[in-house]
Amino acid sequence: MKPKLFIPGPTHVDQEILDAMAQYPIGHRTPDYRDLQSTVVSGIKNLLYTEQHVLISTSSATGLMEAGVRNLSRKKVANFICGAFSKRQAEITRICGLNQDIFEVEWGKATTAEQVDSALSTGDYDLVTVVFNETSTGVMNPLAEIAEAVNKYPGVLLMVDAVSGMLGAPIKVDEWGIDMALASVQKAWALPPGFAVTSLSERALERSRSIPEPQKGFYFDFVRLHKAGEKSQTPITPSIPHLYALAEQINRINVEGLENRFQRHRDMANRVRDWGKDQFGLFAEAGYESDTLTCFGNEAGIDLIALADKMKERNYLISGGYGDLKGQTFRLAHMGDLQMTDIEDVLGVLDEVIQEL
Numbered sequence: 001m002k003p004k005l006f007i008p009g010p011t012h013v014d015q016e017i018l019d020a021m022a023q024y025p026i027g028h029r030t031p032d033y034r035d036l037q038s039t040v041v042s043g044i045k046n047l048l049y050t051e052q053h054v055l056i057s058t059s060s061a062t063g064l065m066e067a068g069v070r071n072l073s074r075k076k077v078a079n080f081i082c083g084a085f086s087k088r089q090a091e092i093t094r095i096c097g098l099n100q101d102i103f104e105v106e107w108g109k110a111t112t113a114e115q116v117d118s119a120l121s122t123g124d125y126d127l128v129t130v131v132f133n134e135t136s137t138g139v140m141n142p143l144a145e146i147a148e149a150v151n152k153y154p155g156v157l158l159m160v161d162a163v164s165g166m167l168g169a170p171i172k173v174d175e176w177g178i179d180m181a182l183a184s185v186q187k188a189w190a191l192p193p194g195f196a197v198t199s200l201s202e203r204a205l206e207r208s209r210s211i212p213e214p215q216k217g218f219y220f221d222f223v224r225l226h227k228a229g230e231k232s233q234t235p236i237t238p239s240i241p242h243l244y245a246l247a248e249q250i251n252r253i254n255v256e257g258l259e260n261r262f263q264r265h266r267d268m269a270n271r272v273r274d275w276g277k278d279q280f281g282l283f284a285e286a287g288y289e290s291d292t293l294t295c296f297g298n299e300a301g302i303d304l305i306a307l308a309d310k311m312k313e314r315n316y317l318i319s320g321g322y323g324d325l326k327g328q329t330f331r332l333a334h335m336g337d338l339q340m341t342d343i344e345d346v347l348g349v350l351d352e353v354i355q356e357l
């Protein structure tokens, strides 16, 4: 038996999903395939509360993080950083040779609407990048408020790395005015890795049409992806197993009910925080704790590497901190298809293992 995944990605995958993926392939230029893609795309639109566009990508989320900046900025990007993944977005922007300014807060703190508003007041930017749920610190940024601030500035698009938040907490794409909310499927979608999805607003598509092709490249050109998408096709051969899995997962989510799913995430998050906040301290600033994962500090001063190792011996995978926070924090995911019973289970084992350290 493989260790059960309580790391913030890849996350636990239910057997029904694995079974759905293990189907004989179909040709990707057939009517059957078009039905599959069309079902999946309209299912995703519902889950993201959008009537605009959804693109699918056979890549991990980082592919779409790169695509976003290359398709959506002509002038200058404002990158907001509050941890390792939002920092990666800024690094991608730099490597792609785009103009940028960086606005960073201390890790563990949230990016706020006030911060975004004051940055945009200079009028220098045409794209904002922000992370919804910063997986390295356990901070969930106030996305609705940030979007409201961005939308005060016409011509500024909002691109959101929603990788570890999407489907664990609401993202009301149209109502809030988000131009791009992207995610890979191995986090709160609870599928195996290798695929990514994004919403795309009409005005973001318009922006992409105005960007020269060499800046966008071929594989991730939104205009090309959208054009094929209108015929329920992709320009390339997609990962068909992931589309089977997405179709299955969308059905399962609709059976559970999206609101119930969000509530389950909030309940699991509250349980995990209550378990460890006094003993270890929460790394995230109060009021911005994530619903999909918890990042604990180490006020207890225990050996966190040994903790993760001992948990693995018991067949539970937890995370010992990401990047610069390795050894200083540990993280527990409570997202996707994990249930409260799984959370009770892992917390019970953690209690035993901590006694042994």
Ligand SMILES: *Cc1c(COP(=O)(O)O)cnc(C)c1O
Pocket (backbone or CB within 6 Å): 009, 060, 061, 062, 063, 085, 131, 133, 134, 135, 161, 162, 163, 164, 184, 185, 187
């Ligand atoms: C996991 C993660 C990523 C990277 O996603 P990949 O699918 O590995 O490319 C980016 N941003 C956030 C917030 C993440 O949690």
